[in-house]
Amino acid sequence: xxxxxxxxxxxxxxxxxxxxxxxxxxxxxxxxxxxxxxxxxxxxxxxxxxxxxxxxxxxxxxxxxxxxxxxxxxxxxxxxxxxxxxxxxxxxxxxxxxxxxxxxxxxxxxxxxxxxxxxxxxxxxxxxxxxxxxxxxxxxxxxxxxxxxxxxxxxxxxxxxxxxxxxxxxxxxxxxxxxxxxxxxxxxxxxxxxxxxxxxxxxxxxxxxxxxxxxxxxxxxxxxxxxxxxxxxxxxxxxxxxxxxxxxxxxxxxxxxxxxxxxxxxxxxxxxxxxxxxxxxxxxxxxxxxxxxxxxxxxxxxxxxxxxxxxxxxxxxxxxxxxxxxxxxxxxxxxxxxxxxxxxxx
Numbered sequence: 306x307x308x309x310x311x312x313x314x315x316x317x318x319x320x321x322x323x324x325x326x327x328x329x330x331x332x333x334x335x336x337x338x339x340x341x342x343x344x345x346x347x348x349x350x351x352x353x354x355x356x357x358x359x360x361x362x363x364x365x366x367x368x369x370x371x372x373x374x375x376x377x378x379x380x381x382x383x384x385x386x387x388x389x390x391x392x393x394x395x396x397x398x399x400x401x402x403x404x405x406x407x408x409x410x411x412x413x414x415x416x417x418x419x420x421x422x423x424x425x426x427x428x429x430x431x432x433x434x435x436x437x438x439x440x441x442x443x444x445x446x447x448x449x450x451x452x453x454x455x456x457x458x459x460x461x462x463x464x465x466x467x468x469x470x471x472x473x474x475x476x477x478x479x480x481x482x483x484x485x486x487x488x489x490x491x492x493x494x495x496x497x498x499x500x501x502x503x504x505x506x507x508x509x510x511x512x513x514x515x516x517x518x519x520x521x522x523x524x525x526x527x528x529x530x531x532x533x534x535x536x537x538x539x540x541x542x543x544x545x546x547x548x549x550x551x552x553x554x555x556x557x558x559x560x561x562x563x564x565x566x567x568x569x570x571x572x573x574x575x576x577x578x579x580x581x582x583x584x585x586x587x588x589x590x591x592x593x594x595x596x597x598x599x600x601x602x603x604x605x606x607x608x609x610x611x612x613x614x615x616x617x618x619x620x621x622x623x624x625x626x627x628x629x630x631x632x633x634x635x636x637x638x639x640x641x642x643x644x645x646x647x648x649x650x651x
Contacts, residue, residue, distance in 0.1 A: 327579030328497075330608030337613055338390035338620030343408070345400060350407065351420065354435035361417035362409045362436050363387045365400060366443075375446035375475075376405035377632070378437055382453025382481075382610065384508040386415025391452055391480075391610050395625040398618035402629055405444060409436050411455070413516075422520045426547045427454050427486060428559030430462035434471065441473035448476045448632045452610055456482035457561045463572055464564025476571040476635035478628040481580055481610050484562035485587040487553065490536040492584050501582060501609075502534060509538050562591040565599060571635035572599045575624055577607030600631070
């Protein structure tokens with residue numbers, strides 16, 4: 306396990322003692338960013354990823370010439386969208402540092418639901434690669450920042466699809482990835498996590514009911530009613546409509562952890578030891594490539610996509626500059642107003 310040291314190198318600055326703790330960091334992350342909105346100009350980028358699958362991404366470009374700037378594709382987590390606060394914070398910080406920013410909606414998420422009724426899941430890594438390929442037609446340097454489920458999907462693509470990766474993709478930063486989906490579903494079912502379980506299930510059941518009303522020929526009405534946990538939902542809904550035999554089959558085939566050793570492009574795994582939803586053991590158990598191309602950093606505190614502390618990113622989100630630091634070191638350095646371009650590697 307790699308413990309990031311305090312200071313500029315890792316981006317981790319120990320928070321005040323009263324800010325530490327997994328639940329506290331998770332909830333503070335929500336409250337400190339809940340009012341963040343995307344206010345920069347953006348254009349809709351519609352990507353045909355598969356038959357009957359159209360994805361909506363929202364692109365904010367730097368001034369021309371576009372090819373001279375790297376692009377950051379940001380992927381949300383379970384229940385999120387391009388408007389999620391952690392997406393907005395990271396995107397605004399990246400744009401201030403000179404990056405193009407593309408906020409991706411997984412299939413059927415956010416405003417993308419109008420384009421595609423299909424349900425997303427952690428195993429749909431080709432959707433992400435389709436968006437990366439579309440962005441690569443604008444700029445030859447593309448990186449991905451994924452959060453939670455989106456982080457796992459990005460790492461899965463790096464390992465499982467390594468021979469299909471667009472040449473433009475030079476790095477991935479994965480924040481709080483559920484590398485073992487089964488272990489994380491079990492963690493969510495713990496009594497001390499009932500608040501998060503309730504939040505996800507309320508959102509998932511409502512999203513399914515909305516689809517069943519809108520597309521009755523595709524979704525069976527009432528199928529979600531008996532589901533009380535994320536595992537039960539994945540058994541009844543995700544697996545059924547995703548082409549998996551069961552939730553266990555879905556978790557086994559879609560978990561990114563077993564694929565980490567196959568990764569051949571730079572990747573950062575940023576997690577927290579006190580993440581209430583992702584057991585630390587499920588993050589550190591997987592061997593990394595001997596090349597050292599994958600870096601695993603476990604912050605002592607940060608919760609689940611919380612990482613609340615002093616930061617140049619909006620909403621006190623110190624994970625955002627850590628993500629950008631890593632990706633710029635990996636080949637995405639571009640002139641920007643926050644700091645000078647990185648020196649060439651020694």
